Amino acid sequence: MNIEHMRAFLEVAATGSFQLAADKLHVTQSTISARIKALEERLNRQLFVRRRNGAELTAGGHHFHRHALTAVRSWDRARQEIALPDDMKAIVNLGVQLNHWDRIAAPWLNWMNSNASNLAAQIVSEYSEPLMHRLRDGLLDLAILYDPQQRPELVIESFLVEKLILISTTPRQVEAERVQGYIFVDWGDSFKAQHSLAFPNAPSPKLSVGIGSVGLNHILQHGGSGYFIEETVKPLIAEGRLFRVKDAPEFKRPTYLVYQDNPSDHDLLETAIKGLRSILPDTV
Amino acid sequence: MNIEHMRAFLEVAATGSFQLAADKLHVTQSTISARIKALEERLNRQLFVRRRNGAELTAGGHHFHRHALTAVRSWDRARQEIALPDDMKAIVNLGVQLNHWDRIAAPWLNWMNSNASNLAAQIVSEYSEPLMHRLRDGLLDLAILYDPQQRPELVIESFLVEKLILISTTPRQVEAERVQGYIFVDWGDSFKAQHSLAFPNAPSPKLSVGIGSVGLNHILQHGGSGYFIEETVKPLIAEGRLFRVKDAPEFKRPTYLVYQDNPSDHDLLETAIKGLRSILPDTV
């Protein structure tokens, strides 16, 4: 059965007329007639009552309506979501950590745009775990994340090691093993491990956030301190809006590039990776 | 786009092989090949990577999968729900009150089976209000209910007047305007009105149920009293398991037959109504 037949059905149901439906769908009335007939034959059930002033749904037709709707919609959505513009060759699906949107996703999109304009790009921004799931399910071509899980069909490469430093809105030092107004930013499992090792007696912090930028905004507005990626806060330190807490331990946070072992499109992946590496000129 | 194409897609995705999918769908492998090709062309996107040992979904293919699934499913469900067996001519959709299943729906189905075997019958059993909704939405050909709302396109006929009598598991009379272990069965709006008129000072009952048979079962098991349809409890009174409470007021509950004014199939409706009337030999 054809989706266009169901679309015709929906249009007739909506307009109450074969002719109007035909106009809307840019076909002749006889075509609509044939399509409805085909539907009715395959379902072996009448869908419309033909009256002098148009067509009206039967009880069966009404029942059919919701199914037709979902079928037509899912096809339309499929096209919207995955159809590729004519001038594009393929789509790369990249997943990045929420925190990495500014630092990685945005410049990568930029790079792709100018260096591989025949490739469309889609980016999913999520936490590590959902990204892993999507990778495993084949919904992503590649992803950049912390805490990857090794899997036979996945290749994991080290991508970038970030330095997490303790900063504060006022110049200060570590006091009583903890600074005031401390916000715990969840930078992933390995960070949590290092953190509790470095501050074994620290009480659980009042505030705990999952996304770096959220925590940073909070601190900038209300004051406080927390661990953030050095690169991100560097400009703010230079401006004098933030201060590095001396003597506080630093943490390293490794980031990994993960992708399917035998990808659906080798060149595609290679280009995407090239783009990713190129936006990290500071790495060796 | 054709549903069968998507089915082919799903089958290839499931089996990982064009050939196996072809076998399952009873077509040739070249057909599968063409169908997938058609899909890929219309979406302008590759769905499978063809490998030596079969076909594997691309990221795009994975994304498409859920849409294909819902589209195919909705068509299949539509067929299941509304397709008519070859030897049937039409389906009547009847709605009855929950309480009326035994008294009306079951015997009607029986009647239809023997007197109009070329008509399929579907019954929806619900409360009055949802039945009205379904009628209004054209999902039912006719319904039997209490408290119908008048609407221009609906015909309402009186169908049956039931007598509600107060019964109890022990012989007793009305005491202090209320009997013990009383269960309030919600027999609809007009009953509620009559009830509160007859027992103006009655405290709200401990138990209140919406379906007659549920309340009846409760009483039979745990003892108690309540209003029930005379016809239903008559055999139980005869058995000595229930007793009629003397002096208690009786209530009438009118039931209506409601259907579309100009139905999609006049004969169909007429037959159905004839069947309904015929199972009420006790009415004038």
Added chain:
DNA sequence: CACCTTAAATCGAAAAATCCGATATTACCC
């Protein structure tokens, strides 16, 4: 390296479906 095997792609022809345009039919209104 030549050969084999397995899986998918392609090709040509037959079959089926779809669509159009014109015309027929139907029901109702005047």
Added chain:
DNA sequence: GGGTAATATCGGATTTTTCGATTTAAGGTG
């Protein structure tokens, strides 16, 4: 009975789909 506004039907052109046979591609194997 004629007119009108709707859908149904018909014949033929066109397009799509299918099949069966063959070809191509990518790995294995001796």
